[in-house]
Amino acid sequence: MCGIAGIVEFEAGQQASAEALERMAGSLVHRGPDQQGLYRSGPAGLAHRRLSIIDLASGEQPMESRDRQACVDFNGEIYNYLELKQDLEQLGYEFRTRSDTEVLLAA
Numbered sequence: 507m508c509g510i511a512g513i514v515e516f517e518a519g520q521q522a523s524a525e526a527l528e529r530m531a532g533s534l535v536h537r538g539p540d541q542q543g544l545y546r547s548g549p550a551g552l553a554h555r556r557l558s559i560i561d562l563a564s565g566e567q568p569m570e571s572r573d574r575q576a577c578v579d580f581n582g583e584i585y586n587y588l589e590l591k592q593d594l595e596q597l598g599y600e601f602r603t604r605s606d607t608e609v610l611l612a613a
Contacts, residue, residue: 508581509534509555522551565605
């Protein structure tokens with residue numbers, strides 16, 4: 507079980523607050539003791555507390571796509587991700603992690 511939080515600043519020109527994201531992530535430490543990750547892009551921000559289950563070493567989140575066009579903060583499990591990963595590898599995608607989250611981004 508992981509913890510996810512986010513913020514969007516609706517006031518024009520405002521950036522997502524790193525301090526607010528840190529506080530949100532801190533309040534979720536009981537949901538994910540293994541890793542904390544933050545992502546900010548303009549007015550939007552994500553905070554993630556991770557409980558490592560599948561990819562213990564390199565599945566940090568929030569996770570960005572290779573081209574940095576997409577970012578995901580995912581709490582779930584894709585049961586057929588290994589089959590999907592093989593399909594994507596056959597199409598030429600080279601994975602950096604063993605995480606089902608990266609398979610989601612690549613798909």
